C-alpha cells in the first residue's frame with residue numbers, strides 16, 4: 596500500500612495590528628503562510644500552493660485567504676511575497692532522480708558484466724533464458740572447452756521471470772547442450788539470455 600497525499604508546513608507568521616473582522620478586537624490577529632506539498636510516505640515529493648490563514652487570539656475565528664477581507668488579503672499577499680518555496684519540498688523529486696540515475700548505472704554495469712561472462716564463460720555460471728511459449732528457465736555451464744560451452748538445462752520452467760530464483764536450487768536435466776561463445780553472445784544480444792549469475 597502506498598501512502599500519499601498532501602500536507603502543509605508553516606513557513607512564516609506575523610502579528611497584525613488590524614481589527615478582527617469578526618469580533619473587532621485590535622492587535623489580536625496572527626497571519627500564517629503555509630507551504631502545501633505532495634508527499635509519498637511522508638517524504639515531500641513536490642511543492643503545491645501556499646495557503647494563508649489568519650487567526651484571532653480573542654474569538655479564535657480562523658479565516659483562509661479565500662475568506663479574508665481585502666485588508667487582510669493584502670497583508671497576506673505581502674507576507675507571502677517574503678517567503679520562498681523551500682528546497683525540502685522537492686526532496687522526493689531529488690530522491691527519485693538519484694534512484695533513477697543509480698538504477699541506470701547499475702543496469703549498465705550489469706550489461707557490461709554479462710558481456711564479460713559470455714566472452715569468457717566459467718563452469719558454474721548460471722544463465723537465465725527465455726524459452727518458447729513465454730516460459731523462462733535457466734541453464735548451468737558444465738564445461739568450457741576452447742570455443743564450446745557445455746550446458747545443462749534445468750528440469751523446470753516457470754512462467755514468470757520472478758519465479759526463476761526458485762529454479763536455482765533445482766536439479767538439471769542430464770542432457771548436455773553445447774553452444775559456441777558467439778552463439779551465447781547472439782543470445783545475449785537478442786535478449787534470449789537476459790541474466791547471468793556467477794558465484
Ligand SMILES: [Zn+2]
Nearest residue numbers: 615618651654
Ligand atoms: Zn476575533
